[in-house]
Amino acid sequence: MNSIKTVAILGASGTVGSLSGGLMAQNGLKVYFLSRTQQGSERGLQKAISQARSELIAHNIVCGDYEHLLKEAVAEADWVVEAVAEDVGIKQQMHERVEVYKKPQTIVSSTTSSLPLSELVKGRSAEFKKNFLSTHFYNPPGRMPACEITGIEETDPAIVDFMKVFLVNQLRRAIIPVKNIPAFAGNRIGFVLFGRITSLVLEFGVEMTDYLIGPYTGRLMAPLATIDLVGLDIHKAIIDSLNKHTKDAMHSWLAVPGYINTMLQRKLLGYKTKGGFYKKLESGKYVFFDPATCDYIPAIEPHVAFVEKAKHFTRMGMYREAFETILSAQGREAEVVKNILCAYVAYSYSLVGEVTDSRVGIEGIDDVMSYGFHWAAPSIIVEVLGGPDATARLLSQNGFEIPDALKAGLKSHFNIINSGKYFVAK
Amino acid sequence: MKNDAVYIIGGYQTDFARNWARENKHIAAMMREAYQGSVEATKLDAGDIKAAFIGNFAGELYCTQGHLGAFFVDFDRRFAGLPTMRFEAACASGAMALLSAMAHIEAGIYDLICVIGVELMKSVDSAKGGDFLGTAAWYEKECVGIEFPFPKLFGKLGDEYDKRYRLDNKYLARIAEINYSNAKNNPNAQTRDWYMSFDHACTTGKYNSVIIGRIKVTDCSQITDGAACLYLASQSYAAKYAASRGLKIDGIPKIEGWGHTTAPMEFARKIADSAKGQYVLPMTRKAITDAYHRAGIKDCWELDAIETHDCFTTSEYMAIDHFGLTKPGESWKAIEDGIIEKDGKLPINPSGGLIGCGHPVGATGVRQLLDAYKQVAGTAGEYQVPNAKRVATLNIGGSATTNVCFIVGGNG
Incomplete structure (x- = not known):
């Protein structure tokens, strides 16, 4: 050829x-x-x-x-x-x-x-x-x-x-x-996290979940809004495929909450059906799917002090300070945000060598999460969490195993200066 | 102590494709990234910085924020009390900050100045943004009731060329095509992933609508959010910087010449004043020839590249004969002969220029000088002009009201 x-x-x-x-x-x-x-x-x-x-x-x-x-x-x-x-x-x-x-x-x-x-x-x-x-x-x-x-x-x-x-x-x-394993690298990591986040909806509701794990945590779009964009049917198909073809320590995060099946039955698939987790009213306002009643409820406009403070730092381009704010926060909401950040890092680094060639280190996974999902690369999250040693301590505190690749402190072509666009002050 | 030479110690440009307004970022975040990136790029000791000069056109309008210099002191605890200033001359705001920094170094007041050009423009819609830009012209006379005043003014520039010398719009289309093509090699260019072809630039339709007169969408640079940062230094600081890195000072680019003129604000008066001359914009020509004179060069053929102010294709068409690539009115010959292309005899805008790279108004003058520095230092990557030793820039404000030309050289 x-x-x-x-x-x-x-x-x-x-x-x-x-x-x-x-x-x-x-x-x-x-x-x-x-x-x-x-x-x-x-x-x-x-x-x-x-x-x-x-x-x-x-x-x-x-x-x-x-x-x-x-x-x-x-x-x-x-x-x-x-x-x-x-x-x-x-x-x-x-x-x-x-x-x-x-x-x-x-x-x-x-x-x-x-x-x-x-x-x-x-x-x-x-x-x-x-x-x-x-x-x-x-x-x-x-x-x-x-x-x-x-x-x-x-x-x-x-x-x-x-x-x-x-x-x-x-x-x-x-x-x-990537290696020839279904879901490859990007969807494997992204949808395991989406799986967990759809479970958080049962505890926090749609609006609060997306507020807590919002763009300020290192992503262009909040996760449930992203699922609406992808389509709940596609989301479910990828989760099912991951359940069928992969097996690892995060497998339990792939459990599909019952309300998702209800949404699928009612064709509440996201943007393409003009209603999913979010629904835009003619007035321009949004209402949010309530898993308890399987109906839409008005906005509550959440306000959590550490989230607002972290967003302010992000708005001023002070990304390390934003994540220091998250790390020093206490309470159930902060615990959940830290847990998701830890999971993202731990899971991404644990897959080095399994979904991508170990010789490229974290770079392949960094690339796909940044250029495919528009999320801050896992190595950049490690940086804003204080570096590999501080991140390893955080993972231990949150019950995650420390991946060998993180211990190795793998380098990436991303740095905080050139990754600012992945931290959105929303 | 008076200094004779002003050196450039590198810098950093933000990605002009980014939409900082959509990221909900403050304009100071952009300045911070430009500063942090420049320290990373130059590896200089931030404690050596003696002052920070900021070029910005209209922070008050676009993001309700003026007094931008003050944000700089938050970027490093060593900056407490640091002198800062902000400069404005429309699209030449960046050049104003540079000229003033040069003067401060030449006067021996400071030996290392951080210069940042910055603009955040995507915070408003295009109609409102067009109106804000109108304040760079004579607003009451030239802009009231006109949605996009500058396309109209630079369309008139094309009309004047047509009247005096004839102008075929296919040459404007070729200018657009070349700038977009060059931008594909620039990882910080706004349009690096945009589709463009000569045929598309010649087409009029839904995706290339006429803004006004001969100016279509593809004839325009696009507003964007962006910042550029670089360092100007005295000879003694440059020598110290070079020695600490095992370099010769001849390897550090310096500003060899500059020109700075101001024409009357009103475009019609500019044209009336030039009616009997050969050059359509004689004050722009004078800024260029003043720079040649100060640099000790006789004409453009002693340059290896030009970064010019192509806010519209007509302004680059004007720059071609005003830099002297052709006789007045014959810019089309340089386009037809391929002289201005990346591999041509005298490439114009290897970065993509304002059309390809994007035009965050207050940042552009600094971005141009940074690109000239990169070319001379041999660090322009995929858009490097081979063996570039001397590069000129032209930054204009308003309808070629403020004109600033720099010549960067010295790569021994």
Whole structure:
């Protein structure tokens, strides 16, 4: 494989397919947008145009449906991006169809992170498997440059290396090589924490939970608002996948509270159904899902002294002082915030070597949490908590095992000065 | 003791793609990061800093905060009592802080001054922001009732070129394309991940609407939030700094020349005054030639790059002939011949300029000098112009009312 000039996006009506395909078109590649219907592909085209803020990228995009255009598109493509529904059976069928038409050496990648890759290519030829890998883009790819990459056992390592270079140079992605374990690095860490935070809702309610674990703790968006953005159905699917395919000390955090199932039954899925944990009223005000009554309740506008003080320090760019404020605070609310911060650090460092190559230390996990979730990197949280030794003491006090990687004091290319954007004064 | 030379000891630029207003940050947080980043970048001893000069256009308007120098003393306990000042000349506010810092060093008052340019602008919507920017022109005469006064004024600059010499808008589109392309190599540029092409810049439509006259969205630099910080030092401090790092002082860039002029506030009067001359904006030309004279160079061909004030494509078009790359009115030739491109004979805005890098108004002049420093020091990374030894900057305030040109060199 010398170059990629033509790409076929399968599942181009969806967000990942259309927006990653749009980036490719922006960079001069010819891109086929394929989905079940012509209209679906054209909806994807509009998303790509909106992302680029230019109608001209349409010149590089050919829209069509599988029935009429799959053969031509796949036959011409140097790279086929499979971004169809997160279902093993659907993906298997699509790969089977792709194999019929694709050229030898055409690269095929799936955008899934949560399904077992080897199952997706069951029944495919050795040549197909040799050129198969996962390129897991984060949403929206125009703002989140992270892309996890991994192959299966049969993947030619040269293909993975080629794609790493291509994705960096052509698509300006931040590449995170990961091991082939479902959920990879980012979703494994992010959704374990989301799992725990959905349980906190039972104690604190939606509004107070997001207030306590809010952006000032090192994230662009509060966690429950993020789940609304992702969609509760996707959240549940990833949690289920983690429950099925992973096993570690944090497994109990993946328990799904009953109210989540109620929300799913009532189609309260988040932004896409105009109601999830949050619901915006016509007045512009928000109401919040109440797990006790399974109804929406008005805002309580929480005010906790240590949170407000920490936010003030963050607003002034004094991130260490903000976290010193959290650490010195007492009471159940402070205990919960410290527990989540400890869990994030402990879990992230414990996965070095399991989800990413131990030779890259914490950097791969730092990259995916920053460039994929827009959370402060675990190593930066260690810094604002006072450094590795102080963090280790904090972990012990909070009942977490101290990961070997933290003891090793792994360095990162992130520092507090260049990580200010991950601390939001809200 | 009077000093003859003013040296630059490096600095730091914040990421101009960031939205500090959305982060709910105070403008002082941006100053703090710029300062902390500059100490990290230069490894100098903060205790050596004798004064802090702040360039800022309109903190009072955008974030209800003036008196910005006072925030600096909170950045380090050793700064208690430190002299600080704030400077304003619209988009040339950063250059004002630099010029004053230079003068203080030349006069022997201080030997190391921290200069910060800063602006937080995303705190208001574009209409309100456009109105605030109008205070950089003659507000009552040129801005009342006009939503975006500066696109109108710089559109008139293009109109004047068209009237005197003819101007094909395709050259303006090419200027936009080059700046966006250069910005892709700059990790702190606002537009580094934005889509742009020559065809897009030529297109008019939903995503490239006409602001006014010949000025479309792609002809404009974008307002943003940002700060830049650098250190100006006396020769004795620079020598001490170099020696402590095993460097020769010749390896530390210095300001070789500068020019500073002020034209009448009203744009129409500028144009009327220049009607009989060759240069459309003679006071801008004078700032440049004064800098050449002070630097002891005869023309632009002794420069290796230029960081100019492309607040609009028309202002870069103007800068090309005013710097002397072409005869007056023939800027298009330098564009057509590829002279201003990154690999051209005299690259303009390898950083991406204001169009590519972003234009946080009060920060721009300092950012330009920092980029000139980086080029001469050989630390500009992916946007380094090979073997750059001398780089000029042009920072203008208002409709080319305040004009400041610096020439940085000295990489021995």
